[in-house]
Amino acid sequence: MSDVAPPITFARASRWYGPIIALNDVTIAIPPGVTGLLGPNGAGKSTFLKLAAGQLRPSQGEVRLLGSPAWGTPALFHRVGLCPEADAFWERLSGLQFLTTLLRFTGYDEEECRSLAEKALHQVDLLDAKDRKLGGYSKGMRQRVKLAQAIAHEPDVLLLDEPVAGMDPVNRRRVIDLVRRLGREGKTILVSSHILHEVEAMTRQVMLIHNGRILAEGDIREIRDLLDEHPHTVSLRARDPRKLAEAIVGWPTVLSLSFGSEGEWLTVQTARPDDFYGALPEVALQAGVTEMYSPDDDLESVFHYLVAR
Amino acid sequence: MRDTTRPLPFFRAARAVFDLSLENMIWSRRSLLMALLVGLPAVLALVYRGLLAADVPTRAVPPMDLYAIIVAIFWICNVLPLMALFHATSLVADEVEGRTLTYLLTRPLTRPAIFAGKFAAYLATSLGIALPSAVLTFFLLATARGWSGLGTSVPDLFRDLGVMALALVAYGAFFALLGVLLRRPVIPGLLFLFGWELLANLPGYLPRLTLTAWLRSLIQHRPAQEGLAGLFGQVQPAGLSLAVLVVASSLFLTAAAWLFSEREYVLDQ
Numbered sequence: 001m002s003d004v005a006p007p008i009t010f011a012r013a014s015r016w017y018g019p020i021i022a023l024n025d026v027t028i029a030i031p032p033g034v035t036g037l038l039g040p041n042g043a044g045k046s047t048f049l050k051l052a053a054g055q056l057r058p059s060q061g062e063v064r065l066l067g068s069p070a071w072g073t074p075a076l077f078h079r080v081g082l083c084p085e086a087d088a089f090w091e092r093l094s095g096l097q098f099l100t101t102l103l104r105f106t107g108y109d110e111e112e113c114r115s116l117a118e119k120a121l122h123q124v125d126l127l128d129a130k131d132r133k134l135g136g137y138s139k140g141m142r143q144r145v146k147l148a149q150a151i152a153h154e155p156d157v158l159l160l161d162e163p164v165a166g167m168d169p170v171n172r173r174r175v176i177d178l179v180r181r182l183g184r185e186g187k188t189i190l191v192s193s194h195i196l197h198e199v200e201a202m203t204r205q206v207m208l209i210h211n212g213r214i215l216a217e218g219d220i221r222e223i224r225d226l227l228d229e230h231p232h233t234v235s236l237r238a239r240d241p242r243k244l245a246e247a248i249v250g251w252p253t254v255l256s257l258s259f260g261s262e263g264e265w266l267t268v269q270t271a272r273p274d275d276f277y278g279a280l281p282e283v284a285l286q287a288g289v290t291e292m293y294s295p296d297d298d299l300e301s302v303f304h305y306l307v308a309r
Numbered sequence: 310m311r312d313t314t315r316p317l318p319f320f321r322a323a324r325a326v327f328d329l330s331l332e333n334m335i336w337s338r339r340s341l342l343m344a345l346l347v348g349l350p351a352v353l354a355l356v357y358r359g360l361l362a363a364d365v366p367t368r369a370v371p372p373m374d375l376y377a378i379i380v381a382i383f384w385i386c387n388v389l390p391l392m393a394l395f396h397a398t399s400l401v402a403d404e405v406e407g408r409t410l411t412y413l414l415t416r417p418l419t420r421p422a423i424f425a426g427k428f429a430a431y432l433a434t435s436l437g438i439a440l441p442s443a444v445l446t447f448f449l450l451a452t453a454r455g456w457s458g459l460g461t462s463v464p465d466l467f468r469d470l471g472v473m474a475l476a477l478v479a480y481g482a483f484f485a486l487l488g489v490l491l492r493r494p495v496i497p498g499l500l501f502l503f504g505w506e507l508l509a510n511l512p513g514y515l516p517r518l519t520l521t522a523w524l525r526s527l528i529q530h531r532p533a534q535e536g537l538a539g540l541f542g543q544v545q546p547a548g549l550s551l552a553v554l555v556v557a558s559s560l561f562l563t564a565a566a567w568l569f570s571e572r573e574y575v576l577d578q
Contacts, residue, residue: 055575074418075315075316075417077418084408084412088407092336101325102416105317105326105416
């Protein structure tokens with residue numbers, strides 16, 4: 001196996017399921033460091049990642065991992081780690097047993113398995129819970145142990161499918177820092193997500209995927225500039241939405257306001273989401289904001305906007 | 310020192326998968342159900358001995374005839390094939406359904422080694438459930454009327470255990486193939502067992518296309534057959550039967566391992 005080529009390469013790779021094209025004629029080389037794979041649900045992110053992880057065979061073209069074909073080369077997995085999206089485990093195993101079992105599959109002896117497993121569990125802050133059964137782990141802990149199994153054998157390439165989904169803010173920060181550190185150490189990390197802010201916290205290098213095609217790739221700031229021209233929508237549920245509206249209507253970041261039909265929701269359009277989110281907490285506390293979400297977070301509207309440009 | 314340029318050696322990989330799968334299989338509800346079913350003859354043998362001890366007048370079925378019926382009809386023709394059906398069709402299906410197969414397929418393990426480890430775990434589990442029950446039933450019935458003659462019967466027990474093991478291998482291999490070939494293999498498997506395998510009772514060459522016919526030819530304690538089986542039941546030479554079953558099992562397992570290597574299971578998850 002040669003490492004001269006970029007660690008992950010797609011050469012005119014397509015993948016279809018019957019009549020549905022999931023990935024369409026993609027040619028790309030992913031260099032070492034952290035690369036974000038951004039796209040709305042159904043864009044082809046999972047297919048891209050599964051092709052890269054050798055779990056799917058390309059219908060056409062070629063996908064290579066560390067210089068070898070990704071499909072049908074199991075030896076690659078000495079040097080590749082995958083954190084799958086599915087929340088699935090052998091529930092009877094403890095966190096430590098789960099990791100040592102998988103490390104054994106990678107060829108380590110018992111002592112090495114234990115030491116590497118404990119190191120990985122420490123990195124995701126699960127060492128204290130190592131002897132608890134996976135069936136008793138919370139959603140966030142399960143997400144972290146999944147990441148731990150991907151990094152435990154210290155691979156050169158990491159493929160992470162929505163790695164911080166379901167984590168609390170503290171652990172989300174911790175995992176983001178871990179991914180950034182591994183990237184700085186020279187590992188090749190491909191992170192898929194549908195949340196722009198999440199990927200932005202890990203890397204500046206992103207690929208945008210939509211309808212099975214790579215729409216754009218490069219520095220996230222360039223994409224941000226494009227997005228900043230596009231209004232960002234935030235929906236807020238508050239005990240007193242009128243008071244909230246009065247407080248924010250004069251903000252220069254706010255483009256428009258509208259009340260929801262049920263009377264508790266206020267929808268805001270802003271041109272500068274970062275400034276808006278920065279100023280919001282104090283006012284939100286006074287107006288009793290109980291829920292907040294941004295429909296734009298799923299990137300769907302952003303991609304429609306980019307495609308339409 | 311690990312060799313990271315090659316997958317894990319076949320036997321080492323299969324052993325690691327075996328260890329993981331064995332624990333999952335032993336503690337499954339499926340195994341518990343099968344243990345109850347396979348263990349039923351031991352309970353029946355105890356009741357039989359109780360009736361003999363109490364001098365309750367019964368239709369006199371000699372104990373070793375009862376044992377022969379249990380081996381040939383209950384275990385070989387029905388319960389062991391059922392056990393093979395439920396365990397072997399789910400070797401890969403359970404991991405797909407539980408969405409844990411990804412963890413196995415993203416390790417440096419060849420797929421035939423994964424398959425071999427899982428099949429070995431199936432065999433260990435099913436033999437571990439079936440053989441103790443057979444031994445217990447044998448001793449309960451063989452000593453029902455005293456210990457005389459036990460010594461001469463024991464070699465036959467070993468032959469019966471061998472045939473039971475062979476039944477689990479042959480049916481297991483066939484159903485493992487069905488399991489990797491079909492998305493829902495249980496109904497076709499039941500049709501095979503209780504449809505196709507009845508061909509064993511017909512005249513001519515058709516019985517040779519069934520596993521039952523070859524297995525039946527190997528049984529030492531063979532009960533008197535009734536109906537179609539009594540009329541046409543054929544007994545093949547033991548050596549030929551053994552060879553056919555070994556070759557058929559090897560072919561089924563090779564085909565299953567090849568199919569498992571070629572399929573994209575991620576689509577099912």
